[in-house]
Amino acid sequence: MRIVIGEGSCGIAAGAQKVYDALAPLLENTGARLGITGCIGMCFLEPIVDIYEKGLLLKRLVRVTPDDAAAIADAVKSDDLSPLDRLAITDEDKSFLDRQTRIALRHCGVIDPEDLNAYLDVDGYKALDKVLHTMSQDDVIAEIKTSGLAGRGGAGFPTWFKWNAAKNAAGDEKYLICNADEGDPGAFMDRAVIESDPHLLIEGMLIAAYAIGAKEAFVYVRAEYPLAIVRLQKAIADATAKGYLGDNILGTDFCCRLRIKAGAGAFVCGEETALIESLEGSRGMPRLKPPFPAEKGYENKPSNINNVETFANVSWIILNGGEAFAAMGTETSKGTKVFALTGKIKRGGLVEIPMGLTLRDVIFNIGGGIRENKRFKAVQLGGPSGGCIPEALLDTVIDYKALSATGAIMGSGGMVVMDETTCMVNMARFFLDFTTKESCGKCVHCRIGTKRMYEILTRITEGEGRPGDIELLEELCDAIRSGALCGLGQTAPNPVLTTIKYFRDEYEAHINEKRCPAGECAALRTYTINKDACRGCTLCAKKCPVGAITGAVKEPHAIDADKCIKCGQCKTVCRFGAVEVR
Amino acid sequence: MCDCAKSDLTLLDGILAEYASVRGSLITILQKAQDVYGYLPTDVLYRVAQATGNTPAKVMGVATFYTQFRLTPVGKHLIMLCKGTACHVNGADAVEKAICEELKIKDGETSEDGLFSLKTVACLGCCSLSPVMMIDEDTYGSLTPTKAVEIIRNIRKEAAV
Amino acid sequence: MSDMIRFKINEKEIACEKGTSILDAAKANGIEIPNLCYLKDLSPYGACGMCLVEAANSPKLLRACSAKAADGMEIFTDSERVVKARRVALELLMSDHSGDCVGPCKLNCPAHTDCQKYLAQIAEKDYEGAVATIKDKVPLPASIGRVCPHPCETACRRRHVEEPISIAYLKAFAADKVLASGNHVLGEQSAPTGKTVGIVGGGPAGLTAAYQLALKGHKVTVYDKMPKMGGMLRYGIPEYRLPKAVLDQEIAEIASLGVELINGCALGKNITLADIREKHDAVLIANGAWKSASIRCPGEELEGVFGGIDFLREIALGGKPAIGKKTAIVGGGNTAMDACRSAVRLGAEEVSVVYRRTRAEMPAEDIEIKEAEEEGVLFRFLTNPAEIIGEDGRVKAVKLQVMRLGEPDDRGRRAPVPVEGEFITLELDSIIIAAGQKNDPAGFEDLPTTKWGTIVADEHNFRTELEGVFAAGDATNKGASIAIAAIAEANEAARHIDAYLAGIELPYHEPVVSEKELSPEMFDREKAPRAVMPQRPAEERRNDFTEINYGFSEEQAVAEAKRCLSCGCHDYGECKLIQYADAYCIDCKRLKGEHHPGFRETRLVSIERDQGKCILCGLCVRVCEDQAKKGILGLVGRGFHTVVKPEFHDAAVIAACKDCHLCADNCPTGALKII
Structure with a gap:
């Protein structure tokens, strides 16, 4: 029997390591092996303990505490798992996973992230092998083009186009960069992928590096993700030792080095030119585009940047074909997308679904609806660059175009659900507080404009709102959108615009009646x-x-x-x- | 040299030997230096500037741009309180208020006994456990104001033993 | 590569080399696109958001500094959207730009005389320079310096250290120095235009307009009903305050520009407005307010009752009004002070000022009240004439109603209220009513007047209803005010007349300026007391009309001028930010919020920084790094709290910084100053 404990950051925070430590001595000499896996994605049930027999999941135990260790050990020893039924996952909770389609997360919570062999057992590095031995650079790019894969970091730009531009850019020295600076508050799928399946990222990156002709690659990881860094470091070392990384990979001419650069705390570094500045050891202030990174990126050399989830799809596409990937999704958005479902939701966690499902499917079907039987009010998509979508639009399909039409964006996949107790003006204020703190300070519109918007929103939530404030906010939103230098600034007005668009009455209640309908704003209570x-x-x-x-x-x-x-x-x-x- | 406190600069030698000549390593060097000193004293920044061929202005610029870097010493335990969206929705503000009242400090400050520093951060990526805080390497989830204060008091008790 | 690009800017066909930015291509074709963070030799930075332009078929605005011209592009540099975006950028910048574009002295002077500049010139003993600065706005500096109630001093921030600078007397000092030297400092005169302007009234307004218009090359004629020019300066202000010899010299200087001065020519009597209009291409009416206002008190018709300005005028004309031994002056303004002190000088034994409020409410200058007291004038506060009692048609006494101060009104002013039944009777030989001035509409029947009998003139361009006829000063709108206000209007009127003569309509808007919030640190200076004006002793001066002040010594004046805190920005004339703010008529206060405090940092060897004025364009940092190759300046912090900071760690850096100044030279605002 194999006992596996989910040890992603969330699981550990919920006490998984304590459960492990309690179980380990009890399972000695029982013949049962104790191991770890990454994030299973059912954060609401952590810590989770899985019991396998010959690769078959016999029992999934949830919300396990160290006090349960003895019972688990006894059950394993006696080969009778029935006493553990009280800990077993319910069918309803199980449906959380069953209703998903996992590609990027396909090994998460299944394999041991610290074991290269575990990755190899699930066809790891086979796609790389196929690429290096049977495909040209253009073949790879064509396959990705067929798949319709688009950047999962937020903007949804076609991946093949960026790869092709970098491949065609003049110069021998090119760089591949993975953006793992997952800064959107409310999104953590990239962390989960690195923590749970680091080799999948490495393999995806190697295929991309081969396609564009890069010999040097970086993963730029947030410093707030220490566990991800540790696991990625180990994976790089193991892969290098086994010839999957470094010189003459898999016996071919292809050489590629992969280095980790830890970010130091700056949301704006998720913007690709700011990220490059940071990689070069400078202040992460965005550069003017053009020139685009494909032309002049890291060290002014052609560079390609994709985010973690994008790379996580690559090996699957190579192994299963671009058409299989494109078969999922909608006309304009192909494949699957991972969402981090959080907030006032019953079942929160990581959800990977094919494009084309509706928001209602994700929130009510998979997520189980709102906690404590409160009323759904809005769902926030896309973090500080995104927007709040109201109940009336819950049947919007998940698709880059359809979501943009609401005023929100797909974003990196943060999906924060709010109920009737959340004040939408305060929500907008929260995001503007974030943006002002994270603004790099370079351009006027973002540096001062977001600050002023934050000040106006603050005074509204404090009962000091003035007639005309809504219009003033709208005017500033418009100016900042067209005047800010980078994506952070240009999209910073979105949370304000969408809340004004869908919840204008809440703004008016604050300003005109000095009343907070959600009862959240203390000054108005x-x-x-x-x-x-x-x-x-x-x-x-x-x-x-x-x-x-x-x-x-x-x-x-x-x-x-x-x-x-x-x-x-x-x-x-x-x-x-x-x-x-x- | 500068007019600040004198740090033992020999502690930097190993870091500089490894990274000073590697292009674009300034942030890495500062991260490692902060691990050594607990913060980035001014004389350390000047030493890094000198060793890496950067101007002091550039090093200062980088050290003050990223929130990870601290130019003043912090308490024995660093509390990073997540103020991400999910945490916000689930009551991080109330938790912050309780911590501030318990420690009699504001965000960015260190308690009088030097035991705790509080820093709010954008997102720790543990949204499902929101509200969340990290104290040093340990993450604590599903906080309530009472629970957060309890955790801090326990650490305090341990420190007193 | 010599690939040529063809595209359009503002519908004009433009060709440039491939790779040229829209901004550079526009500039080469004489189209200026505004910018604050762009410098030709540096790579574009994109911070300021001023160079935004619109491209046809593009939803996004482009940054002209970095966007390259492309074939077939259609660029619009001043479309409505672009202007709106720039305006918001400027309003945002100004909301975090804390500096005083101009000092409070200049701001508060109705004529916006550049006090700070001429104080600096006096401190440098450059008296001719100082007079040139003053004459730009005030062509009668020796006269005005003596009599102006100086709103500049009221606003002077030195008062927060100890006392305001003695700005007005310094003005007189500099002007006297130059007059004594025999040199004449006059503005540069343009070539004759062949146009002529007729000015009615030779007072401060008329003379100022004459000076300004003559400098513009117009032929000016001044018509005045009095025997000599100077208006109220001559006939309303006593000799002991303003010696007429000084005024004569200054008028002669104006005349030297070719201005024709015609005295004894009263409108409606010797000449009509129609005649003057006939003779000139434009007319300015600046005939002042010459009638004493009544207090509507029984007995005002008696012999021995004088109007305040009538009384002063009689003296100025060489007369000796028969006021007897006991006289009273009704009123609390400067005219009342001039009248009471003149009465003392005429030999009256008991001179009383009757004023219905208390000393604290008196509109007269404090120094005048003090000097009057020294000269023996008695003050009867909280009294008001109820009736002037006569005997045989002559004043015998005045019955005074005793007053008290009531509750403050909306403006905080406490209105006097009669105390029922309480009266005082004062035996008198005469009484002088100095309760304000009124206008005499005689000769202006063609022009509409206000309910106060003043001429209606546009407040911005000074036009009247009659084509080519302008009006300014005491004769118009709200009526009589101080001389410098009339001068201020005359300057503006002259500008508009000059434009009118050239067939141009000048647009009007208030100049945009930023003002700093005050903080106690700003005034943490070593104290230096205000210069005391050397004066003749009271017992001596009360006997004659000779000037009572001796004027500052040079030593005094220079030291006094050096007390100036130099509040106004040194860069106001060159500041690109304020030029754009002004050009786009922005509202500085609309987006008010938290801002960087202004503080001066002098840690740098040869430059001084004011963070409050910095707009983070990054030019200083970039030129220091890329052009000077020094990298001394850097950005510190992030977001809204970013600041520019120098890092000095050793002598070599300090030495490197010295004498370079590239940063200050390229600063678009006054944040950096060479010291």
Whole structure:
């Protein structure tokens, strides 16, 4: 029997390593092997323990704690897994995975990411072998063109076109770069791929390097992903040792070195020219385009940049053919896309589905809908460059074009679900706060423009909004869109524009009625005590930091609205639910 | 030289020997230097500039551009509180408030006992466990204000032993 | 490669070499595309967003500095979309640009006289330069310097250190110095245009317009009803404050430009407006406000009741008004002060000022009140004439209603309220009513007037309803004000008349300027007291009309001028940012928000930096690195909080920086200054 524990960052954070440490001594000398795998993608069930027999998954145990270790060990020893049924995944939860189509994530949570052999067992490096021995550079590019693969980092630019441009650019020295600076808050599929299947990335990159004629490749990884860096380092070392990387790969003339560069904390470095600046050891400030990186990139040499998920699709396309990939999806968007489904969702995690499903499919069918039976309000796609899509548009199909038409974007795949308690003005403010902090400061529109938008949104959420603020925001959005230098700035208005477009009434309520319909904006909240529910326990009065609550013992209390600072402590301490917020 | 505190610059020798002549390694060198010193003292930055042939202005520019770099010492434990979208939606603001009140500091500051520094970060990539924080290498998920304060108090207790 | 590209800019066919940027191609064809971060020899940077242009069939705006011209392109450099984008860029830049384009002195002077500049010139003992600076706006500096109530000093920020600079007296000092030297400093005169302008009224406004128009090459004639030119400066201000010999010299200088001065020529009496219009291509009416206002009090018709300005005029004309031994002056303004002090000099034994509020509310200059007190004038505050009591048709006494101050009104001014039944009676030989001036509409029957009887003139271009007839100064709109306000209007009117004569309509908009927020650190300076004007002792000066001030010594003046804090930006004249802001008529305050505090950093050896003025165009950093090959300046921080910082770590860098100045030379604003 083989016992496998999901040890991606999320799993570890949820306690997977503690479970491992508890199980390891108990399984000694039992004949059962204990191992790890990467991210299974069902974050809401972590830590997850899988029990395999001869490659067959016998039981998937979820929300396991170290206290369960003894029971697991006993069950394994006695060969009777039935006592573990209380930990087993439910059929409903299982459907989370069953309803997906996994290509980029196909080995995630299945193989041991730290074991090259495990990768080889699932046809690892076979695509590379095929490419190096049977295909020309143009063949590879043609295959990718057939597949219709588009950049999964956000913009959705055809991958073959970039490869072809880099291949055709003059010069012998070319570079291949993997953008693993996954900065969109709410997206973590790239981290999952590197942590769970690093060789898949390496193989995809090698095929691309071969296609464009690069001998040198970089993976630019966020410094916030230490585990990904460690696993990728090991994978590079193992692959190099086995001849999959370095000189004369698989006995051919093809040579390629792969290096990891750790980013140092700058969202803007997800923009390709800023990333190049950063790779060169400079401040990550975007360059003017043209020239595009395919012409003048790293060290002013032709360079090609793709993101992790894009590379993760490459070996599958080579092995199964571009047509098989193109068979999935819609007219304009082919293949699958990975989403990081989070927020107020019942089943959150990584979801890979064919293009063409609707947002409703993902959120309600796979994700199980909203937690605590609250009402769905919006889904945020594309992070700070994207937008909030309302309920009325839930049947929008997942497709680059269709999503752009809503004002949001496909983006890198962050999908944050919000319920009725989320204030959309505050949401816009949140994203502008992010953008101002992450703006590199180079161009005026982004540096000062986003700052001003943030200030206006802040005053609206604080009840200081003025008539005309919505129009002023719209004007600034328009100017920043056309005036900002790079993608970060040009798309920064999207969260504001979409929330104004779909939730204008919330803006108006804040400005005109000084009211936050979601009840999230503290400055616009009023706390009152329901006289019928209050038992006069005096706890709230004791806790109130400003003495705004008065009342005799065992008599209903009252809050002096003038004194109240809206800290909410009364509501937290009240055991009778008597404190009401409006 | 500069008028700052004197750091033991020999600790840089190994790093510089490995990377000083490698093109585009400035960020890597600064990351490794920060691992050594805990932060980037000014004299270290000048030494790096000199060894890599960069101007001090360029080194300062890079060191102040990226949020990972710190020009002042941090507390024994670094709390990185995620303020990503999912964490925001699930109440990261309340967690931040509770941590700040517990430690009597603001974002970017270090507690009086020198034990904790707080830094909010854009996204730790553990969105499904939101709200999340990392203390040093350990990630803590599904936080509530009470839970976050408990975690900090436990570390404090351990430190007192 | 000599591939040629053909494309269009603003529908004009343009050819350029392949690889040329749109900006360069436009420039080569005489089309300027605005930019703030572009320098020909550096690679384009793309920060400022000013060079945005629109291309036909392109949804995105292009940055002309980096976008290359391509065959068949159709570029529009000033389309509505482009202008809008640039305006927002400028408004954003100005919202984070904290500097004083011009100092508060210049801003507050109605004529916007460049006080800071001439103070610096005085500090350098360049008196002729100083007078040239002043005369650009004020052609009567020795006179105005003596009498101006100096709004510049009221605004002077030196008051936050200790006291404002004595700007007005310094102006008189410099002008006196030059007059004494026998040299004449006059603006450059253009070749004759063959056009003629008739000016009605030879006061400060009329003379100023005459000076400015004569410099433009027009033939100017001034018509004035009084025996001599100077208007209120001559007939409204006593000799002891402004010796008429000084005024004569300054008028002679104006006349030397070929201005014809005709005195004793009253409109409606000796000549009509129609006559003047007939004779000239344009006319300016600047005849002032010469009637004393009434206080509507019984007994005003009695003998021994004088109007304030009538009284002063009689003295100026050489008369000696019969005011007797006891007189009272009604009013609290500067005319009241001139009148009471003149009364003292005429030999009155008891001179009282009757004013219905308290000293704190008096509109007169504090120094004038003080000097009047020194000269023995009595002040009866909170009193108001209820009735002038006569005997045999002559003033015998005045019955004064006792007043108190009521509640402050909207503007915070406390209105005087009568105290029921309380009166004082003051025995008098005469009473002088100095309660304001009114206009005499005689001779201007063709022109519409306001409800105050003033001539209606456009506030921006000074045109009246009559073609070619302009009007400015006390005679117009809101009526009488201070001399410098009349001068300010005259300057503007002259500009518009000059344009009118050339057949041009000048557009109007308020000049765009940025203003700094004040902080205590700005005033953390070593204290240096304001220069005290040497003066004749009160007991001596009260006996005659000889000038009471001796004027500053040179030593005093230079030291006083050096007290200037130089608030205004040194780069105002050259600043590209403000030129664009002005050209695009932006609103500096619309996008107000957090901004970089202005502070001066002098750590650099030969340049001074003001972060508040920096627009992060990066030119200084780039020229320091690419052209000077020094790399001393760098960007520090990120996003909104980015700043430019120099890094000095040793003597070699300091030495390298010295005397290069490339950064300051290329700074589009005044953020860098060579010191």
